[in-house]
Amino acid sequence: MKKILTGIQPTGVITFGNYIGAIKQMVKYQDEYESYIFIADLHSITIPQDPKELSKNIRSLIALYIACGIDPDKNVIFLQSENEYHANISWMLECNTYFGELSRMTQFKDKSKKHANFSAGLFTYPVLMASDILAYDVDYVPVGIDQKQHVEIARDIAIRFNKKFGDTFNIPDVLINDDGAKIMDLVDPTKKMSKSGENPKGIIRLLDDISEIRKKIMGATTDSEMCVKYDEVNKPGISNLITIYASVTGKSIPDIENEFLNANYGAFKKAVADVVCSLISKIQDRYNELINSEELDRVLDNGIVKARVIAKAKYLDMKNKMGLKR
Ligand code: ATP
Numbered sequence: 045m046k047k048i049l050t051g052i053q054p055t056g057v058i059t060f061g062n063y064i065g066a067i068k069q070m071v072k073y074q075d076e077y078e079s080y081i082f083i084a085d086l087h088s089i090t091i092p093q094d095p096k097e098l099s100k101n102i103r104s105l106i107a108l109y110i111a112c113g114i115d116p117d118k119n120v121i122f123l124q125s126e127n128e129y130h131a132n133i134s135w136m137l138e139c140n141t142y143f144g145e146l147s148r149m150t151q152f153k154d155k156s157k158k159h160a161n162f163s164a165g166l167f168t169y170p171v172l173m174a175s176d177i178l179a180y181d182v183d184y185v186p187v188g189i190d191q192k193q194h195v196e197i198a199r200d201i202a203i204r205f206n207k208k209f210g211d212t213f214n215i216p217d218v219l220i221n222d223d224g225a226k227i228m229d230l231v232d233p234t235k236k237m238s239k240s241g242e243n244p245k246g247i248i249r250l251l252d253d254i255s256e257i258r259k260k261i262m263g264a265t266t267d268s269e270m271c272v273k274y275d276e277v278n279k280p281g282i283s284n285l286i287t288i289y290a291s292v293t294g295k296s297i298p299d300i301e302n303e304f305l306n307a308n309y310g311a312f313k314k315a316v317a318d319v320v321c322s323l324i325s326k327i328q329d330r331y332n333e334l335i336n337s338e339e340l341d342r343v344l345d346n347g348i349v350k351a352r353v354i355a356k357a358k359y360l361d362m363k364n365k366m367g368l369k370r
């Protein structure tokens with residue numbers, strides 16, 4: 045069975061965009077692949093985090109994974125920081141990664157601009173991500189398009205290491221979600237909906253009040269044309285709502301355009317709000333059962349045992365090949 049692995053940073057309550065672009069894909073893949081899914085908490089501290097908030101977000105994200113349909117019996121679910129081999133492997137990989145190639149990472153260029161005094165960890169972030177991936181010899185890494193460059197550098201690092209020290213790593217491929225659905229901000233639909241987005245009105249968070257979510261969708265930016273037609277360039281707001289409706293109902297864009305041929309924007313928005321609210325309220329019901337339960341801890345305790353065995357073997361193999369021994 046082929047292996048897949050992905051992670052999400054616990055940098056805030058996940059958005060509907062994260063759900064569509066990452067979690068829903070993993071739910072689909074869990075029946076086809078041996079699946080690993082983790083909370084990338086070590087990645088999240090590349091930007092300063094409030095410790096109390098961070099641990100709250102970590103627990104909440106695990107509960108949300110499961111509430112969204114990630115099945116603990118079909119996935120190894122774990123917390124990155126509980127597996128010390130990731131950071132150890134990362135150091136050995138860092139010493140086989142060039143400053144120049146890390147300088148070309150677009151996420152680093154973007155994020156370092158936003159922080160006057162950014163950490164060295166923000167710069168070496170892609171190497172830690174490479175270690176997450178390479179430790180498990182995974183075949184595919186399902187991520188959104190924004191993370192493609194990071195998977196590519198993981199491949200480059202693996203190929204280089206294999207050449208220098210002998211066959212050690214499987215070379216992973218990126219798996220971009222097949223419908224390519226990228227959910228945009230509701231207020232500024234030319235911008236990706238993102239956990240760290242500034243305007244809360246533009247962002248649907250999975251733990252927002254259902255009535256708030258409805259309000260946000262009803263207030264989404266559209267245009268003055270009154271025609272439900274997909275056109276990303278001229279009608280980014282309506283196109284985004286069509287994408288959202290399509291991603292929840294599974295309907296095609298032409299079918300949706302047909303369905304709302306004579307509808308006004310109010311009626312269309314209401315239909316979008318109905319399907320999104322119904323989906324998210326089911327997720328929230330399950331979340332509320334899980335968040336204070338021991339089941340969550342059992343899942344992580346189980347996951348970390350499995351993950352550590354695999355990453356430890358890779359760590360020892362690397363150490364040995366690099367001559368880090370007496
Ligand atoms: P941040 O604001 O902290 O950068 P983010 O919301 O942009 O966070 P990430 O943690 O970078 O999300 O990404 C988690 C996963 O969700 C990735 O696979 C990413 O590609 C996917 N993803 C994030 N935002 C969207 C979106 N708007 N539409 C589809 N997929 C998304």
Ligand code: LTN
Nearest residue numbers: 049050051052053084087173176
């Ligand atoms: N950088 C990713 C999170 C992440 C990840 C990984 C994804 C960390 N390690 C390994 C896939 C595989 C993000 O911000 N979405």
